[in-house]
Amino acid sequence: MRRLAVFILLLLAAALPAFAAVMAEVPRISVDELKGRLERGEKIVILDVRSRSSYGASDVMIKGAARIPPDELNDRAAELPLGREIVTYCT
Numbered sequence: 001m002r003r004l005a006v007f008i009l010l011l012l013a014a015a016l017p018a019f020a021a022v023m024a025e026v027p028r029i030s031v032d033e034l035k036g037r038l039e040r041g042e043k044i045v046i047l048d049v050r051s052r053s054s055y056g057a058s059d060v061m062i063k064g065a066a067r068i069p070p071d072e073l074n075d076r077a078a079e080l081p082l083g084r085e086i087v088t089y090c091t
Contacts, residue, residue, distance in 0.1 A: 029087055045086045049073065054091050062089060 037044060046065040048055065055067070068076045070090075080086060 034087060043084050045081060045084050047080065047086050047088045049088050049090045058091070065089065 034044070034046075046062055048062060048065045048067040049070050050058070050067075051071075052069050055069070066080065068079070
């Protein structure tokens with residue numbers, strides 16, 4: 001069991017630089033910028049991708065947001081509209 005744990009840690013260590021590089025390229029948007037764009041009528045889909053436990057423990061619910069937990073994204077991606085910008089929200 002200990003060898004498996006060490007192997008998993010080595011795999012994670014090898015993957016972290018690649019993951020960090022991908023995340024550095026993901027565009028970010030501030031709350032104020034998103035609010036302004038929505039007020040101007042831009043057709044933006046807000047996708048809440050918090051886990052069930054994070055969502056359930058929070059008092060922050062975004063009105064009109066689509067909600068798909070991360071473990072369901074692959075199966076439910078077809079529910080998202082085509083041709084619209086999607087802004088994800090997570091914690």
